[in-house]
Amino acid sequence: MKNPLKLFFAERKQAVRGSLTELDALREAIAEGEAKIVRMTNASIDLHEATDALDRWLDDAATEAISSLNPGASFSSRDPEYQCLKMPIVRRNFETGKGIEMVQDTSRAVQLLLGLIVATSRDKIREVVVKQIEDFQQDNPGLSTEGRDQAITAERANLFRLAAEEELLLRALEEASVPVQRRPQASAALLLATSASLEKVIAT
């Protein structure tokens, strides 16, 4: 006949080992869930939102160029000097290590020129850029903002359930005098929660 005390300790050891394996698995799932939230937070927007952003930019660039260059008024002017599209190129004094230098600032002119090109060839530019967005999204699929927010909320709820399960398991291990450590980043509310309410969280 087997020694019952020996059997008891063997069973207990087995149970503790099982619980510790379970704890490892829970913590792995928690780390994976947290990483998933970070990935979702940083994920790009989806194709639909990206093309919306492109359309907004195309509209703004064209509108800005036309309204700034104001060609209608320029060419309607009686003064031939104004009958042209004049790009705003400004001279600026630029402080260098060796003193003050005069530079021509063409940044606004380039922006307006780009806007003018958009105003005249919007469809072609759009076609090229949309193709680029599609190629990018094929390798880096984006998430719609709404879809992303929903997925993050669902993942947070899942993490909360896992953390409740972890806390209950830690309490059981502590009662069995198994030394365990709590994750410092785990919610302090879980530490004070009644076991019954933790059970309720897990059941949801």
Add this chain to the structure above:
Amino acid sequence: MDEKDLDLDPRRLVVLERNAREKDAVRKGEVDRAHDLRDRRDDKRLELSKLQSNPITKPERIAQALAEIEEINGLIRSADDETAAVGATASNAQMTFKRAREFAVQMGLSLPPEIKKDGEFFV
């Protein structure tokens, strides 16, 4: 469900504090054990040097004393490892209790009398 839906029980602080105290006692026990082993090793070393300075000591006696010192060194190494492990568990238990207590104060829960008075706080 989220944190707001949890039923909080400030009596949990008593459990967490007791746990922190127990882990600290284990840590102290391990520190004492490593200390005792070092004392034992010092005694053995003294014994060895006496044996070595005595011309009639048999070489086997010296070899035996050296082996004993080596054995104690092994015990000291494992005691030190154990001290580090239980030390980590003890400071984690202390931190956990502190975190729970701060949260309880922040939530305006009435703290159990056992841990309420400032002077009696363990950590």
